Amino acid sequence: MPTTLGPVTLQRSDLDLATWLVSGGRPHAPGQPLSHPITPVSTFEHGTDRIYSRSDANEAWDALEAVLGGLEQASALIFSSGMAAISSVFDQLPAGAKVLLPDDCYHGVAHTAQDGAARGRWIFERLAVDDTDAWADRMPDADLIWLESPTNPLLTVADLATLCRLDRKPGSILVVDNTFLTPLRQLPLDLGADVTMQSTTKFIGGHSDLLGGALATRDDALLGRLRRSRTLLGSAPGALEVFLTLRGLRTLAMRVDVAEANARLLAARLGEHPGVATVRYPGVGSMISFDAVDGARAEQACSRVRVIRHATSLGGVESSMERRAATPGQEHLPAGLIRFSVGCEAADDIWADLDQALVP
Numbered sequence: 425m426p427t428t429l430g431p432v433t434l435q436r437s438d439l440d441l442a443t444w445l446v447s448g449g450r451p452h453a454p455g456q457p458l459s460h461p462i463t464p465v466s467t468f469e470h471g472t473d474r475i476y477s478r479s480d481a482n483e484a485w486d487a488l489e490a491v492l493g494g495l496e497q498a499s500a501l502i503f504s505s506g507m508a509a510i511s512s513v514f515d516q517l518p519a520g521a522k523v524l525l526p527d528d529c530y531h532g533v534a535h536t537a538q539d540g541a542a543r544g545r546w547i548f549e550r551l552a553v554d555d556t557d558a559w560a561d562r563m564p565d566a567d568l569i570w571l572e573s574p575t576n577p578l579l580t581v582a583d584l585a586t587l588c589r590l591d592r593k594p595g596s597i598l599v600v601d602n603t604f605l606t607p608l609r610q611l612p613l614d615l616g617a618d619v620t621m622q623s624t625t626k627f628i629g630g631h632s633d634l635l636g637g638a639l640a641t642r643d644d645a646l647l648g649r650l651r652r653s654r655t656l657l658g659s660a661p662g663a664l665e666v667f668l669t670l671r672g673l674r675t676l677a678m679r680v681d682v683a684e685a686n687a688r689l690l691a692a693r694l695g696e697h698p699g700v701a702t703v704r705y706p707g708v709g710s711m712i713s714f715d716a717v718d719g720a721r722a723e724q725a726c727s728r729v730r731v732i733r734h735a736t737s738l739g740g741v742e743s744s745m746e747r748r749a750a751t752p753g754q755e756h757l758p759a760g761l762i763r764f765s766v767g768c769e770a771a772d773d774i775w776a777d778l779d780q781a782l783v784p
């Protein structure tokens with residue numbers, strides 16, 4: 425007879441991150457499945473704290489929050505998309521608040537700031553993310569400091585260690601959008617950020633088959649306010665998305681390792697290619713932005729790729745790329761700029777595809 429153990433709870437602090445990703449948050453008792461099932465439900469029989477899915481959801485949701493929170497030694501909240509998570513942060517702002525954001529950052533954040541300012545809800549200012557002195561100058565009277573590093577799409581790197589420790593107003597919120605690097609490559613909460621944000625649509629999910637977002641914080645009062653905002657804005661994730669996100673997350677460590685090794689090699693080769701004017705690669709992660717010699721050549725390359733997919737978004741196992749200036753609202757970007765999300769295919773196949781696409 426096998427020995428039957430009672431219920432087991434694994435602790436993040438006892439485990440390497442890679443082990444936590446694979447093993448954290450699973451049901452762990454005799455006769456239990458190894459993964460939480462998909463539970464399509466809106467309401468629960470009265471008698472416990474679990475009442476309604478917009479606020480309390482189900483065990484798979486708790487497991488995903490436990491695994492994500494464990495990565496950052498923090499508490500995590502999951503949302504229906506990255507933008508839903510971002511909206512709950514902006515939802516915290518008092519009337520007339522002052523917002524700082526990078527001059528290059530995710531376009532949805534910039535549009536949120538612009539639309540709210542147009543309605544008189546707040547004022548905002550955009551600063552170069554690598555101009556630490558400018559941030560030091562403006563930070564003391566800002567209510568929300570929104571940072572992203574490396575930035576999307578120009579891959580500019582901020583000195584987060586310094587920015588997160590600058591003098592700030594009490595009650596202000598400093599957020600780092602950590603979508604491009606994930607907690608495996610950068611831990612902004614350890615540097616002093618109040619909140620980290622992830623579009624789990626990207627690397628965390630990893631398979632381009634879902635939309636999701638997450639926030640993590642070590643500040644319990646702020647966590648409570650963000651949770652309340654999620655409930656009231658109605659931005660809870662669906663049962664299928666939670667299942668898929670948790671399933672994708674199990675392989676995050678190996679996907680990040682393979683894609684990053686591919687990106688290092690491809691960034692070096694792109695730098696030598698006659699069809700490429702500039703390569704922007706921060707040396708970590710698997711996002712590369714490079715400039716084809718002009719917009720027409722960039723369009724041509726995007727139309728010729730076969731292994732790499734010509735599509736927006738990023739962070740999937742499959743490589744994808746697009747000319748960012750072709751996106752409405754992104755016309756200010758260099759015309760030939762291609763944002764390239766390096767995937768987990770064999771590097772030589774990705775390179776052969778790129779090479780044939782970039783040759784005149």
Ligand SMILES: *Cc1c(COP(=O)(O)O)cnc(C)c1O
Pocket residue numbers: 505506507508530532572576601603604623624625626635636637
């Ligand atoms: C995609 C993305 C977002 C928005 O996330 P959605 O899941 O699409 O709502 C925010 N920040 C960055 C850096 C992104 O790449």
